Amino acid sequence: MAVTVVLPGALRQYSGGEKQISVQLDGEGDLTQLLDAVADVHPALVRRLRDEQGELRRYVNVYVDGEDVRMAGGIGARVPAGAEVLVLPSVAGG
Protein backbone atom coordinates (compact mmCIF):
# COMPACT_ATOMS: atom_id res chain seq x y z
CA MET A 1 0.00 0.00 0.00
CA ALA A 2 1.26 3.46 -0.87
CA VAL A 3 2.58 5.96 1.68
CA THR A 4 1.24 9.50 1.44
CA VAL A 5 3.63 12.39 2.07
CA VAL A 6 1.86 15.65 2.90
CA LEU A 7 3.88 18.81 2.23
CA PRO A 8 3.66 22.37 3.56
CA GLY A 9 2.94 25.13 1.08
CA ALA A 10 6.52 26.39 1.13
CA LEU A 11 7.78 23.14 -0.37
CA ARG A 12 5.23 22.60 -3.12
CA GLN A 13 7.38 24.46 -5.64
CA TYR A 14 9.72 21.46 -5.37
CA SER A 15 7.00 18.83 -5.80
CA GLY A 16 5.57 20.09 -9.05
CA GLY A 17 2.94 21.98 -7.11
CA GLU A 18 1.55 18.86 -5.46
CA LYS A 19 0.32 19.04 -1.87
CA GLN A 20 0.60 15.30 -1.45
CA ILE A 21 2.94 12.73 -2.92
CA SER A 22 2.08 9.07 -3.09
CA VAL A 23 5.05 6.75 -2.73
CA GLN A 24 5.01 3.01 -3.26
CA LEU A 25 7.32 1.23 -0.81
CA ASP A 26 8.04 -2.47 -0.94
CA GLY A 27 6.39 -3.43 2.33
CA GLU A 28 7.27 -1.63 5.54
CA GLY A 29 10.22 0.70 5.33
CA ASP A 30 11.85 3.49 7.23
CA LEU A 31 12.02 7.22 6.74
CA THR A 32 15.36 7.03 4.93
CA GLN A 33 13.93 4.59 2.40
CA LEU A 34 10.88 6.76 1.95
CA LEU A 35 12.95 9.89 1.34
CA ASP A 36 15.23 8.00 -1.02
CA ALA A 37 12.19 7.05 -3.06
CA VAL A 38 10.88 10.62 -3.06
CA ALA A 39 14.34 11.91 -4.04
CA ASP A 40 14.30 9.75 -7.16
CA VAL A 41 11.51 11.99 -8.46
CA HIS A 42 11.93 15.21 -6.48
CA PRO A 43 15.58 15.59 -5.46
CA ALA A 44 15.34 19.33 -4.80
CA LEU A 45 12.48 18.65 -2.37
CA VAL A 46 14.33 16.06 -0.35
CA ARG A 47 17.47 18.23 -0.12
CA ARG A 48 15.33 20.63 1.87
CA LEU A 49 14.27 17.95 4.31
CA ARG A 50 17.60 16.29 5.01
CA ASP A 51 21.22 17.38 4.71
CA GLU A 52 23.94 15.84 2.57
CA GLN A 53 24.76 13.34 5.32
CA GLY A 54 21.20 12.06 5.33
CA GLU A 55 20.00 13.60 8.59
CA LEU A 56 16.77 15.52 8.98
CA ARG A 57 17.36 19.24 9.02
CA ARG A 58 17.10 20.75 12.47
CA TYR A 59 13.94 22.77 11.88
CA VAL A 60 12.08 20.20 9.80
CA ASN A 61 9.50 18.16 11.67
CA VAL A 62 8.14 14.91 10.30
CA TYR A 63 5.20 12.97 11.72
CA VAL A 64 4.38 9.39 10.75
CA ASP A 65 0.70 8.77 11.42
CA GLY A 66 0.83 11.65 13.87
CA GLU A 67 3.94 10.59 15.74
CA ASP A 68 7.02 12.85 15.75
CA VAL A 69 9.83 10.82 14.19
CA ARG A 70 12.36 12.37 16.57
CA MET A 71 10.65 10.32 19.26
CA ALA A 72 10.59 7.24 17.08
CA GLY A 73 14.05 6.68 15.69
CA GLY A 74 14.61 9.84 13.69
CA ILE A 75 15.63 9.25 10.11
CA GLY A 76 15.34 5.51 10.79
CA ALA A 77 11.75 5.76 12.03
CA ARG A 78 9.45 2.98 10.83
CA VAL A 79 7.05 3.89 8.03
CA PRO A 80 4.25 1.32 7.77
CA ALA A 81 2.44 0.61 4.54
CA GLY A 82 -0.40 3.04 4.10
CA ALA A 83 1.04 5.59 6.50
CA GLU A 84 0.52 9.32 6.23
CA VAL A 85 3.81 11.22 6.58
CA LEU A 86 3.29 14.86 7.44
CA VAL A 87 6.12 17.36 6.89
CA LEU A 88 5.96 20.65 8.79
CA PRO A 89 8.40 23.47 9.39
CA SER A 90 9.06 23.90 13.07
CA VAL A 91 8.47 27.17 14.85
CA ALA A 92 11.74 29.01 14.26
CA GLY A 93 13.12 32.24 12.95
CA GLY A 94 12.69 35.93 13.59
Next chain:
Amino acid sequence: MSEVLLVAGTGKGLFLARSSGGRSSWSVSGPQFMMNAVYSVAIDTRGPSPRLLVGAQSQHWGPSVFHSDDLGETWHEPDHGALSFPADTDTTLTRVWQLQPGSADQPGVVWAGVEPSALFRSTDGGEHFELVRPLWDHPHRKEWTPGFGGMAIHSVLPHPTDANRVAVAMSTGGVYRTEDGGESWAASNTGIKAYFLPDQYPEFGQCVHKIARNPDRPEQFFLQNHHGVYRSDDGAATWVSIADGLPSDFGFPMVAHPHRPGVAYNFPLTADGERVPPDAKCRVYRTEDAGETWTALSDGLPDGFYGTVLRDAMCADDADPAGVYFGTRNGELYASADEGDHWHTVATHLPDVLSVRAVQVG
Protein backbone atom coordinates in the same frame (compact mmCIF):
# COMPACT_ATOMS: atom_id res chain seq x y z
CA MET B 1 26.83 56.40 -17.61
CA SER B 2 25.43 53.02 -18.45
CA GLU B 3 22.97 51.20 -16.23
CA VAL B 4 24.26 49.90 -12.91
CA LEU B 5 22.84 46.90 -11.06
CA LEU B 6 23.20 46.78 -7.29
CA VAL B 7 22.47 43.42 -5.70
CA ALA B 8 21.78 43.34 -1.98
CA GLY B 9 21.45 40.18 0.07
CA THR B 10 19.57 40.64 3.32
CA GLY B 11 18.49 38.56 6.26
CA LYS B 12 15.12 37.95 4.63
CA GLY B 13 15.79 37.86 0.92
CA LEU B 14 17.45 39.46 -2.07
CA PHE B 15 16.82 42.98 -3.35
CA LEU B 16 17.90 44.38 -6.71
CA ALA B 17 18.39 48.07 -7.44
CA ARG B 18 18.96 49.48 -10.90
CA SER B 19 20.03 52.96 -11.88
CA SER B 20 20.28 54.37 -15.36
CA GLY B 21 20.48 57.96 -14.20
CA GLY B 22 24.10 58.40 -13.26
CA ARG B 23 23.62 56.34 -10.10
CA SER B 24 21.66 59.15 -8.44
CA SER B 25 18.22 57.51 -8.55
CA TRP B 26 17.38 53.84 -8.16
CA SER B 27 14.54 51.47 -8.84
CA VAL B 28 14.43 48.81 -6.16
CA SER B 29 12.73 45.44 -6.52
CA GLY B 30 12.37 42.43 -4.27
CA PRO B 31 12.55 40.60 -2.09
CA GLN B 32 13.30 37.37 -3.84
CA PHE B 33 14.14 34.22 -1.84
CA MET B 34 11.81 35.40 0.89
CA MET B 35 12.95 34.43 4.39
CA ASN B 36 16.31 33.24 3.09
CA ALA B 37 19.38 34.92 4.53
CA VAL B 38 21.50 35.87 1.54
CA TYR B 39 25.01 36.02 2.89
CA SER B 40 26.76 35.86 -0.48
CA VAL B 41 26.11 37.45 -3.85
CA ALA B 42 28.35 37.67 -6.91
CA ILE B 43 28.12 39.16 -10.36
CA ASP B 44 30.25 37.32 -12.90
CA THR B 45 30.90 39.57 -15.89
CA ARG B 46 33.34 37.32 -17.74
CA GLY B 47 30.78 35.62 -19.96
CA PRO B 48 28.65 36.92 -22.82
CA SER B 49 26.09 38.19 -20.31
CA PRO B 50 26.39 38.84 -16.57
CA ARG B 51 25.61 35.89 -14.32
CA LEU B 52 24.27 36.55 -10.84
CA LEU B 53 25.08 34.05 -8.11
CA VAL B 54 23.39 33.89 -4.74
CA GLY B 55 24.14 31.89 -1.63
CA ALA B 56 20.82 31.68 0.21
CA GLN B 57 20.12 30.01 3.52
CA SER B 58 16.67 29.07 4.74
CA GLN B 59 16.52 28.43 8.46
CA HIS B 60 14.13 25.59 7.76
CA TRP B 61 15.21 24.19 4.44
CA GLY B 62 18.97 24.68 4.45
CA PRO B 63 21.46 26.43 2.18
CA SER B 64 21.42 26.59 -1.62
CA VAL B 65 23.31 28.30 -4.43
CA PHE B 66 21.27 29.79 -7.27
CA HIS B 67 22.28 31.48 -10.50
CA SER B 68 20.53 33.81 -12.92
CA ASP B 69 21.53 34.71 -16.48
CA ASP B 70 18.79 37.31 -16.95
CA LEU B 71 19.73 39.78 -14.21
CA GLY B 72 17.54 38.21 -11.59
CA GLU B 73 14.36 37.62 -13.57
CA THR B 74 14.64 33.85 -13.15
CA TRP B 75 16.82 31.70 -10.92
CA HIS B 76 18.12 28.18 -11.29
CA GLU B 77 19.77 25.47 -9.23
CA PRO B 78 20.71 21.92 -10.13
CA ASP B 79 18.25 19.25 -8.97
CA HIS B 80 20.86 17.75 -6.70
CA GLY B 81 22.16 21.10 -5.48
CA ALA B 82 25.20 23.11 -6.45
CA LEU B 83 27.32 22.59 -3.36
CA SER B 84 27.51 20.01 -0.61
CA PHE B 85 30.12 18.24 1.44
CA PRO B 86 31.19 14.77 0.27
CA ALA B 87 29.92 11.88 2.37
CA ASP B 88 33.36 10.94 3.69
CA THR B 89 33.80 14.33 5.36
CA ASP B 90 30.86 13.63 7.69
CA THR B 91 30.21 17.37 7.46
CA THR B 92 27.16 19.34 6.45
CA LEU B 93 27.05 22.71 4.80
CA THR B 94 25.85 25.47 7.09
CA ARG B 95 26.19 28.56 4.93
CA VAL B 96 27.84 29.90 1.79
CA TRP B 97 29.67 33.02 2.87
CA GLN B 98 31.42 33.93 -0.35
CA LEU B 99 30.93 33.42 -4.07
CA GLN B 100 33.81 34.75 -6.12
CA PRO B 101 34.39 34.53 -9.88
CA GLY B 102 37.85 33.24 -10.71
CA SER B 103 40.64 34.71 -12.77
CA ALA B 104 39.88 36.30 -16.12
CA ASP B 105 41.64 33.51 -18.03
CA GLN B 106 39.44 30.86 -16.37
CA PRO B 107 35.95 32.02 -17.30
CA GLY B 108 34.14 29.02 -15.84
CA VAL B 109 35.85 29.03 -12.48
CA VAL B 110 33.91 30.26 -9.47
CA TRP B 111 35.10 29.89 -5.88
CA ALA B 112 32.91 29.45 -2.82
CA GLY B 113 33.96 29.99 0.77
CA VAL B 114 31.66 28.26 3.22
CA GLU B 115 30.86 27.44 6.83
CA PRO B 116 32.27 25.29 8.32
CA SER B 117 35.56 26.57 6.97
CA ALA B 118 36.10 25.04 3.56
CA LEU B 119 36.77 26.14 0.01
CA PHE B 120 34.88 24.86 -3.02
CA ARG B 121 35.63 25.37 -6.71
CA SER B 122 33.31 25.28 -9.71
CA THR B 123 34.41 25.00 -13.31
CA ASP B 124 30.96 25.49 -14.83
CA GLY B 125 30.17 29.00 -13.73
CA GLY B 126 28.88 28.11 -10.29
CA GLU B 127 26.40 25.37 -11.14
CA HIS B 128 28.38 22.57 -9.47
CA PHE B 129 31.14 22.90 -6.89
CA GLU B 130 33.80 20.48 -5.68
CA LEU B 131 35.55 20.59 -2.32
CA VAL B 132 39.17 21.78 -2.51
CA ARG B 133 40.63 18.81 -0.71
CA PRO B 134 44.17 20.01 0.03
CA LEU B 135 42.86 22.89 2.13
CA TRP B 136 40.25 20.67 3.79
CA ASP B 137 43.01 18.20 4.66
CA HIS B 138 45.34 20.91 5.95
CA PRO B 139 46.80 19.89 9.34
CA HIS B 140 45.84 23.25 10.82
CA ARG B 141 42.14 22.71 10.19
CA LYS B 142 41.42 20.95 13.47
CA GLU B 143 42.69 24.06 15.27
CA TRP B 144 40.56 26.56 13.38
CA THR B 145 37.84 27.72 15.73
CA PRO B 146 34.55 29.54 15.33
CA GLY B 147 34.15 33.19 16.16
CA PHE B 148 30.85 34.79 17.06
CA GLY B 149 29.60 34.58 13.48
CA GLY B 150 30.59 30.96 12.96
CA MET B 151 33.68 29.38 11.43
CA ALA B 152 33.88 30.18 7.77
CA ILE B 153 36.04 31.05 4.83
CA HIS B 154 34.56 34.43 3.99
CA SER B 155 37.11 35.90 1.59
CA VAL B 156 38.45 34.35 -1.61
CA LEU B 157 40.79 36.41 -3.78
CA PRO B 158 42.02 34.76 -6.97
CA HIS B 159 44.97 36.51 -8.57
CA PRO B 160 43.62 38.51 -11.52
CA THR B 161 46.09 37.07 -14.05
CA ASP B 162 47.72 34.00 -12.45
CA ALA B 163 45.16 31.29 -11.80
CA ASN B 164 47.62 29.35 -9.64
CA ARG B 165 47.59 31.99 -6.96
CA VAL B 166 44.62 32.33 -4.62
CA ALA B 167 44.36 33.83 -1.14
CA VAL B 168 41.58 33.03 1.30
CA ALA B 169 40.73 34.36 4.74
CA MET B 170 38.73 32.80 7.52
CA SER B 171 37.46 33.57 10.99
CA THR B 172 39.20 32.27 12.88
CA GLY B 173 42.25 30.84 11.23
CA GLY B 174 43.56 33.79 9.27
CA VAL B 175 44.94 34.07 5.76
CA TYR B 176 46.04 31.08 3.68
CA ARG B 177 47.57 31.13 0.21
CA THR B 178 48.17 28.72 -2.62
CA GLU B 179 50.59 29.30 -5.44
CA ASP B 180 50.01 26.01 -7.22
CA GLY B 181 46.35 26.18 -8.10
CA GLY B 182 45.14 24.86 -4.76
CA GLU B 183 47.33 21.76 -4.46
CA SER B 184 49.03 23.14 -1.35
CA TRP B 185 48.19 25.89 1.11
CA ALA B 186 50.25 27.83 3.63
CA ALA B 187 49.23 30.12 6.47
CA SER B 188 50.17 33.69 5.68
CA ASN B 189 49.64 35.82 8.77
CA THR B 190 53.06 37.28 9.57
CA GLY B 191 52.49 40.57 11.34
CA ILE B 192 48.78 40.12 12.05
CA LYS B 193 47.89 40.27 15.71
CA ALA B 194 45.59 37.89 17.55
CA TYR B 195 45.17 39.81 20.81
CA PHE B 196 42.83 37.16 22.18
CA LEU B 197 45.49 34.41 22.18
CA PRO B 198 48.40 33.87 24.59
CA ASP B 199 50.79 34.05 21.61
CA GLN B 200 49.58 37.25 19.99
CA TYR B 201 51.44 36.69 16.73
CA PRO B 202 50.80 33.03 15.96
CA GLU B 203 51.39 31.34 12.62
CA PHE B 204 47.59 31.03 12.27
CA GLY B 205 44.48 31.51 14.36
CA GLN B 206 43.89 35.19 13.66
CA CYS B 207 40.34 36.45 13.36
CA VAL B 208 40.58 38.14 9.99
CA HIS B 209 37.33 39.87 9.03
CA LYS B 210 38.00 40.72 5.37
CA ILE B 211 40.77 40.99 2.80
CA ALA B 212 40.76 42.91 -0.48
CA ARG B 213 43.08 43.82 -3.30
CA ASN B 214 43.15 45.98 -6.37
CA PRO B 215 43.37 43.98 -9.61
CA ASP B 216 45.81 46.49 -11.06
CA ARG B 217 48.25 45.99 -8.17
CA PRO B 218 47.65 42.38 -7.20
CA GLU B 219 50.61 42.12 -4.82
CA GLN B 220 49.03 44.68 -2.52
CA PHE B 221 46.37 43.53 -0.06
CA PHE B 222 44.30 45.36 2.53
CA LEU B 223 42.98 43.56 5.61
CA GLN B 224 40.42 44.36 8.29
CA ASN B 225 41.18 42.29 11.36
CA HIS B 226 39.34 41.68 14.62
CA HIS B 227 41.14 44.76 15.91
CA GLY B 228 43.80 45.74 13.44
CA VAL B 229 43.97 47.11 9.91
CA TYR B 230 46.83 45.92 7.75
CA ARG B 231 48.43 46.11 4.33
CA SER B 232 50.64 43.65 2.53
CA ASP B 233 52.89 44.68 -0.34
CA ASP B 234 54.28 41.23 -1.02
CA GLY B 235 51.30 39.18 -2.05
CA ALA B 236 49.99 38.59 1.49
CA ALA B 237 53.27 37.12 2.74
CA THR B 238 53.79 39.79 5.43
CA TRP B 239 51.57 42.49 6.87
CA VAL B 240 52.09 45.96 8.38
CA SER B 241 49.63 48.04 10.37
CA ILE B 242 47.89 50.89 8.58
CA ALA B 243 45.49 51.66 11.42
CA ASP B 244 47.08 54.86 12.75
CA GLY B 245 44.95 57.21 10.69
CA LEU B 246 41.67 55.58 11.66
CA PRO B 247 39.49 56.36 14.68
CA SER B 248 39.34 52.65 15.49
CA ASP B 249 41.02 49.53 14.21
CA PHE B 250 37.87 47.41 14.58
CA GLY B 251 35.35 46.77 11.83
CA PHE B 252 34.29 44.23 9.26
CA PRO B 253 34.40 45.30 5.58
CA MET B 254 37.44 46.21 3.50
CA VAL B 255 37.01 47.18 -0.15
CA ALA B 256 39.74 47.91 -2.67
CA HIS B 257 39.08 50.44 -5.39
CA PRO B 258 38.42 48.62 -8.68
CA HIS B 259 41.05 50.49 -10.70
CA ARG B 260 42.97 52.97 -8.54
CA PRO B 261 45.77 51.11 -6.75
CA GLY B 262 46.31 52.26 -3.20
CA VAL B 263 42.70 53.34 -2.69
CA ALA B 264 40.59 51.39 -0.22
CA TYR B 265 37.53 51.79 2.00
CA ASN B 266 36.44 50.50 5.37
CA PHE B 267 33.86 51.22 8.06
CA PRO B 268 35.34 51.50 11.57
CA LEU B 269 33.40 50.46 14.63
CA THR B 270 34.44 51.60 18.08
CA ALA B 271 35.65 48.28 19.46
CA ASP B 272 34.93 44.58 19.76
CA GLY B 273 32.94 45.35 22.89
CA GLU B 274 31.24 48.42 21.38
CA ARG B 275 30.10 47.61 17.89
CA VAL B 276 28.79 50.99 16.85
CA PRO B 277 30.68 53.67 14.91
CA PRO B 278 32.88 56.09 16.88
CA ASP B 279 30.78 58.95 18.24
CA ALA B 280 27.73 57.27 16.68
CA LYS B 281 28.60 58.81 13.30
CA CYS B 282 28.01 56.77 10.17
CA ARG B 283 31.28 57.20 8.29
CA VAL B 284 33.11 55.42 5.54
CA TYR B 285 36.86 55.87 5.68
CA ARG B 286 38.93 56.08 2.52
CA THR B 287 42.65 55.92 1.98
CA GLU B 288 44.25 57.11 -1.24
CA ASP B 289 47.81 56.33 -0.23
CA ALA B 290 47.56 52.66 0.71
CA GLY B 291 46.73 53.31 4.32
CA GLU B 292 49.24 56.00 5.26
CA THR B 293 46.35 58.42 5.78
CA TRP B 294 42.59 57.98 5.98
CA THR B 295 39.74 60.43 5.34
CA ALA B 296 36.29 60.26 6.90
CA LEU B 297 33.61 60.46 4.22
CA SER B 298 30.52 62.06 5.70
CA ASP B 299 28.58 63.99 3.07
CA GLY B 300 25.13 62.44 3.07
CA LEU B 301 25.77 60.06 5.95
CA PRO B 302 23.94 60.42 9.28
CA ASP B 303 24.99 61.17 12.81
CA GLY B 304 23.24 59.47 15.69
CA PHE B 305 23.81 56.15 13.96
CA TYR B 306 24.08 52.92 15.92
CA GLY B 307 24.21 50.42 13.08
CA THR B 308 27.01 48.28 11.74
CA VAL B 309 28.22 47.31 8.29
CA LEU B 310 28.99 43.63 7.94
CA ARG B 311 31.97 42.16 6.13
CA ASP B 312 30.37 41.71 2.71
CA ALA B 313 27.96 44.62 2.93
CA MET B 314 30.29 47.09 1.22
CA CYS B 315 31.48 47.05 -2.39
CA ALA B 316 32.50 49.13 -5.37
CA ASP B 317 31.23 48.88 -8.94
CA ASP B 318 33.43 48.80 -12.05
CA ALA B 319 32.58 52.25 -13.40
CA ASP B 320 34.84 55.30 -13.69
CA PRO B 321 34.49 57.14 -11.41
CA ALA B 322 33.77 54.17 -9.21
CA GLY B 323 30.52 53.85 -7.36
CA VAL B 324 30.81 52.73 -3.74
CA TYR B 325 27.97 51.08 -1.85
CA PHE B 326 27.21 49.78 1.60
CA GLY B 327 24.28 48.35 3.51
CA THR B 328 23.65 48.39 7.22
CA ARG B 329 22.17 46.05 9.75
CA ASN B 330 19.51 48.74 10.14
CA GLY B 331 18.32 47.93 6.61
CA GLU B 332 19.64 50.98 4.79
CA LEU B 333 21.42 50.92 1.45
CA TYR B 334 23.75 53.81 0.65
CA ALA B 335 25.45 54.68 -2.64
CA SER B 336 28.08 57.11 -3.77
CA ALA B 337 28.55 57.85 -7.47
CA ASP B 338 31.82 59.73 -6.94
CA GLU B 339 34.13 57.36 -5.12
CA GLY B 340 32.73 58.17 -1.71
CA ASP B 341 32.70 61.96 -1.73
CA HIS B 342 28.90 62.20 -1.59
CA TRP B 343 26.34 59.64 -0.45
CA HIS B 344 22.63 59.09 -0.85
CA THR B 345 20.19 56.40 0.20
CA VAL B 346 19.13 53.75 -2.30
CA ALA B 347 16.64 52.10 0.06
CA THR B 348 15.62 52.20 3.70
CA HIS B 349 13.73 49.88 6.02
CA LEU B 350 15.04 46.71 4.42
CA PRO B 351 15.92 43.67 6.50
CA ASP B 352 19.51 43.65 7.76
CA VAL B 353 21.88 43.93 4.81
CA LEU B 354 24.37 41.07 4.64
CA SER B 355 25.99 41.36 1.21
CA VAL B 356 26.17 43.81 -1.70
CA ARG B 357 27.73 43.77 -5.17
CA ALA B 358 27.35 46.20 -8.06
CA VAL B 359 28.31 46.28 -11.72
CA GLN B 360 27.59 48.13 -14.95
CA VAL B 361 25.14 46.11 -17.00
CA GLY B 362 24.24 48.32 -19.92
